[in-house]
Amino acid sequence: MRLGIIGAGAVAVLHAEGAAVLDGIELTAVCDLRADVGARVAEPWGAAVFTDYRQMLAAGVVDAVVINTPHSLHKEMVLAAAAHGIHVLVEKPMATTLADCVAMEEACVRANVVMVVGLIQHFMGEKIALSAELCSGRLGKVLMIHDYRSTDYRPAARPAWFFDRAISGGGAFINIGAHCLDRSIWIGGAPAVRIAASTLNRFGAPVETDGTMEIVLENGVQVRISIVSDTPHHVDEMLVVCENGTITADPRSGTFVEIDGTCTQIHESSEQDIQHAFTAQLKDFAAAVDGAVPSVDGEHAKHVVELVMAAYVSAQSGVPVDVGIAARPGVSLQDAQ
The missing domain is CATH 3.40.50.720 (NAD(P)-binding Rossmann-like Domain)
Structure with a gap:
């Protein structure tokens, strides 16, 4: 190819x-x-x-x-x-x-x-380890996810196009938030049915620099995403709360499981993890060209965009927005869950 x-x-x-x-x-x-x-x-x-x-x-x-x-x-x-x-x-x-x-x-x-x-998160070593651990069943059902990621949306820190909504589509939500939404609904195991969001515009930026999203998935899993700009220390951590324990994934350190007071590391991050992820993603793409089913399907990718757009509507209106199945005529949020 x-x-x-x-x-x-x-x-x-x-x-x-x-x-x-x-x-x-x-x-x-x-x-x-x-x-x-x-x-x-x-x-x-x-x-x-x-x-x-x-x-x-x-x-x-x-x-x-x-x-x-x-x-x-x-x-x-x-x-x-x-x-x-x-x-x-x-x-x-x-x-x-x-x-x-x-x-x-x-x-x-x-x-x-x-x-x-x-959607590179699906190929990152610490997220693969997280997904595999959840699939093993040892931790039981996923109940709640907290996804906290820092970024830098000071206008001097990025190329100008990031701050032109006509080109970028928005600010921190459509850029960094797309990663968080992708991995949270993937790890949560179901599409979203409702999202409530709020944003901040700091540094004189014309797009949002910070924000939070609170999401309910179709299976009842609760997700909270926090994106904060210009923090004292870089943060990129998923915390997943399950019936029998908790698990965290951070590309800087790895993946850790806590069960009844005992912590075990199941993946240790390395400097090569990002390159390995991009190589694996390209290999997956080439396999799809040859007829295989890709790791990330188009419906999931579209749902991420749908959620970003709904987050902007919610942040502007100040009220939660129904998405996916919950937004269909005749289907209530209770029915969706």
């Missing part, structure tokens, strides 16, 4: 390194508006450099692409790839509206190409 990367930003090198070690995948092209930025990712692997993704798609040099660009550009790029019969791994969030998500899916179905959304 000849692979191209559109957008040579921060994680592009992780995709390139993954392609370099996987049999049957060759990085053949990198596109970025700045040729020098694209060249830094392309040159170690002898890949061609483009500054116009349309020219790259039309050049006949790729069979699949990774779309690693600002959020609102995903739709037009996926549609263009599909029109050329090119498979797509599109970074999260899938898009900035549900309508765009549907249009992307429909275009790929018509073109008979595979589209997978890059």
